[in-house]
Amino acid sequence: MGYALFDSANTFGDLRDPVRMGTWPLDGRELFCIGDLSAGNYALLVYLDENDNCRLDRNFIGIPREPLAFSNGYRPKGPPSYRRAAFELTDEEARRFDVTLRRPLGERGRIGVGIGAIIRSSPYRDYEGSVFQLIPAITYIGNRLQILGPNLQLGLVGQGKLRLAATAQYRIGAYEERESDVLTGMGDRENTLLVGLALLGALPGGVDVSLRYAHDVLDRIGGGAARMAVEKSFQLGRMRGGPELGLNWQSRGLALHDYGVPSAMATPQRPAHTLNDTLSVTVGLRLFADIAPDWVVVLNTSLEFLDESITTSPIVNANYVIQSFVAVNYVF
Known part of the structure; x- marks a missing residue:
């Protein structure tokens, strides 16, 4: 013991x-x-x-x-x-605890079901308000496999301070043309599947670092995206979480698909616009709270500062995007 x-x-x-x-x-x-x-x-x-x-x-x-x-x-x-x-x-006091030992994930991992919401500001011109979407919040946490809604991670090698994982993410299209008059005729953006690798590290003091790359394996858009992030966690009462700082790279194919205007779709009010690879910076906050013995709340929010080649696009009128995800889960 x-x-x-x-x-x-x-x-x-x-x-x-x-x-x-x-x-x-x-x-x-x-x-x-x-x-x-x-x-x-x-x-x-x-x-x-x-x-x-x-x-x-x-x-x-x-x-x-x-x-x-x-x-x-x-x-x-x-x-x-x-x-x-x-x-x-207290001094000279004795405390006694009766305990029953259990594996945190049981024998087959831990499943959670609930409801979540994605809230996202839109950087596109003439679009008022924000995007709000309710989604089922289904999670699975196992020794090597983790599924968090549209995101999947599978541990490959390593443990502790340095690990390598395979990742998959279902990427939802950036916009539908009905969202704004300036997007009319552009067509809805494609949904696709990004698959890649993540190198995960743990530094002293509870600091986590990660380096990720994922590629469009369905080739609906083409290209891929990389991200380097640093995160530090703190205890805040019953909540656990902390800030995150990230540097994001996006290939030319993804950038053109989300923010470009092809010559064939250009109009006098929407001139052609091309892009190369882009870089952006993200600051975020992650929070986790167990509000009852079997209920948890998760909140992730981030502010992404867009690359200048994106903000000069004729279909864009903001230099940042705010995105939040909140979920309430019952964990078995």
């Missing part, structure tokens, strides 16, 4: 840098003790060290593999909340 004791909400959310950790021999006893603790606020994790390596083994995305339990009988369905597991220890 192993244990890890935490006194920080930020490190507890990632299950890293405990203030104390150790092991107990499995010698038939039912009571295990941690002594010589000073008064303070703590959260406790205990686990079954199945391979006797004196550490908590994790899967491809960092979720513990081995059976575990938290203080206060807390059973998180996502990143653990310090507040839900925390307890106060």
Whole structure:
């Protein structure tokens, strides 16, 4: 049996840098003790060290593999909340917790169902308001496979600090021509499937970095897109999340499809416009909260500053796009 004791909400959310950790021999006893603790606020994790390596083994995305339990009988369905597991220890006090060890993902992974919404501002000229779309929020989290709505990730090699994954994303068309008079005659943009690879890294202090590339494998548009991002997570009460900074590259084919005007579709009010590869910067915020034992809320929002070659397009009248995704999920 192993244990890890935490006194920080930020490190507890990632299950890293405990203030104390150790092991107990499995010698038939039912009571295990941690002594010589000073008064303070703590959260406790205990686990079954199945391979006797004196550490908590994790899967491809960092979720513990081995059976575990938290203080206060807390059973998180996502990143653990310090507040839900925390307890106060005073001088000369003894605290007792009865625990039942369970694998966080069970034997076959964890499925979630719910409803989500995509809200997106439109950069296109003469389009007022924003795009709002309700979608089913179906998720699956396994040791190597993760499905989050239209996004899929499959762990290939590595674990811990450096990992390589295969990715797939269903890309929804950028616009329909009925959305704006300036788009009339341009035709609706194509939906397609982007498939690629992601290199994922974990830096000290709970900082995550990623480098991704995905290509249009259906060749409906052609080309691909790459993204480099840095993200830092914090504990905010019952919520876990933090800021993200990203640099995005888009191939000429994708840029032309979304923002270009071919010569054959040019009009006096909509002159021809061509583009090459584009770069954009994104700042974002991700939040996760377990609002009830089996219910979670996810919020992702981002602000993307568009490349100058996009903002000078005759069908565009904004230099940024705001996009948000919010979902409420019941997790089995």
